[in-house]
Amino acid sequence: MDSLRHIVENTLVPHSAFVEASIRIEQCMRYAVDSPEPVCLAIVGESRTGNTRVLEEYASKYSPARTKEGLNIPILAVKSPSKPTVKGMAELMLQIMGDPRFDSGTENAKTIRLKRLMKNAGTYQIVLDEFQHFYDKGLRGVMHHMADWLKILVDDTKAALVVSGLPSCMAVLEQNEQLAGRFFAPVVMPRFDWTNTEHREEFMGILGAFQESIGSHFDIPRLDHEEMGFRCYCATGGLIGYLSKFLRSAVWNAIDTNKKIITLDDFRLAHKSAVWSCEQISNTLSPFSRKFQATFAEELIAQAREIGLPKAQVAVSRSKNSTPRVARPRNI
Numbered sequence: 208m209d210s211l212r213h214i215v216e217n218t219l220v221p222h223s224a225f226v227e228a229s230i231r232i233e234q235c236m237r238y239a240v241d242s243p244e245p246v247c248l249a250i251v252g253e254s255r256t257g258n259t260r261v262l263e264e265y266a267s268k269y270s271p272a273r274t275k276e277g278l279n280i281p282i283l284a285v286k287s288p289s290k291p292t293v294k295g296m297a298e299l300m301l302q303i304m305g306d307p308r309f310d311s312g313t314e315n316a317k318t319i320r321l322k323r324l325m326k327n328a329g330t331y332q333i334v335l336d337e338f339q340h341f342y343d344k345g346l347r348g349v350m351h352h353m354a355d356w357l358k359i360l361v362d363d364t365k366a367a368l369v370v371s372g373l374p375s376c377m378a379v380l381e382q383n384e385q386l387a388g389r390f391f392a393p394v395v396m397p398r399f400d401w402t403n404t405e406h407r408e409e410f411m412g413i414l415g416a417f418q419e420s421i422g423s424h425f426d427i428p429r430l431d432h433e434e435m436g437f438r439c440y441c442a443t444g445g446l447i448g449y450l451s452k453f454l455r456s457a458v459w460n461a462i463d464t465n466k467k468i469i470t471l472d473d474f475r476l477a478h479k480s481a482v483w484s485c486e487q488i489s490n491t492l493s494p495f496s497r498k499f500q501a502t503f504a505e506e507l508i509a510q511a512r513e514i515g516l517p518k519a520q521v522a523v524s525r526s527k528n529s530t531p532r533v534a535r536p537r538n539i
């Protein structure tokens with residue numbers, strides 16, 4: 208029963224961007240071995256496009272191991288705190304490296320200790336998530352002290368660096384030439400767009416993967432049919448994070464009520480609590496309602512593209528595009 212509960216998380220969909228990101232991270236690590244200069248890579252994407260999952264899957268292949276020579280930690284995987292400082296970041300990294308006295312010593316002493324621990328543990332790659340926190344939105348500037356510290360850390364340890372985060376994290380590189388010079392072109396994790404054929408096919412492929420895993424345990428409305436695909440797109444804005452969230456919720460509801468059949472209405476309820484409530488959408492017809500007209504309408508697509516965006520960004524994009532949109536239904 209427990210594995211059934213995790214059926215959605217345990218389904219890993221190797222869509223194109225996921226595969227590309229995984230290959231590029233691996234390459235980055237291999238290049239770093241021979242390169243005289245540090246090799247760095249950024250994986251960027253809006254929230255819920257799957258940035259973190261890429262890093263997690265990668266890091267899980269190189270987990271720490273105890274050897275005769277001591278602890279081997281090939282990858283130092285760390286998440287930037289929301290307000291990073293050198294002291295805080297060094298402490299966090301020391302803690303991950305297993306230093307029991309991670310919070311003692313000056314900033315400098317901590318950094319020296321960190322470099323030594325990384326060398327001893329054979330750490331050849333730093334994977335840093337939530338890198339957008341290196342950009343201070345309030346001050347509209349990069350925390351240069353942090354960025355410089357990170358640059359020196361990778362220079363001195365010769366570790367490959369992979370950063371990941373929201374698109375705003377690119378500002379850290381744009382405003383820090385020295386760090387930027389060490390980076391390859393970024394990998395962009397997409398939000399799938401229904402009007403783009405490649406994206407639509409990719410999204411349908413993802414639905415197919417979930418159909419296979421969930422459908423082998425539950426009787427569900429066929430996810431990978433075009434009409435259901437469009438409903439799922441309108442319900443999630445093409446964000447894999449929202450898709451998996453509402454599917455997980457539907458599975459949990461079924462398990463908790465001892466059901467083997469998940470209906471369209473169950474999708475509607477799961478989606479309402481898992482996605483519509485986060486998005487504070489209450490007065491719009493659910494894409495999983497029987498009354499929903501699953502025909503291609505500009506209005507529906509425009510609405511889906513706003514799902515998951517910060518509310519301030521939605522307001523800006525609406526004011527830029529203030530001509531009234533008219534829904535023109537067409538067959539999909």
Ligand SMILES: Nc1ncnc2c1ncn2[C@@H]1O[C@H](COP(=O)(O)OP(=O)(O)O)[C@@H](O)[C@H]1O
Pocket residue numbers: 216218219220221222225252253254255256257258259260261447448449451452
């Ligand atoms: N390739 C994938 N296959 C299956 N599930 C995924 C995939 N990518 C992301 N997810 C799921 O989507 C959710 C959000 O992903 P996450 O990596 O946290 O997004 P982000 O870091 O971009 O906000 C998680 O539950 C994650 O397991």
Ligand SMILES: [Mg+2]
Pocket residue numbers: 258259336
């Ligand atoms: Mg994330």
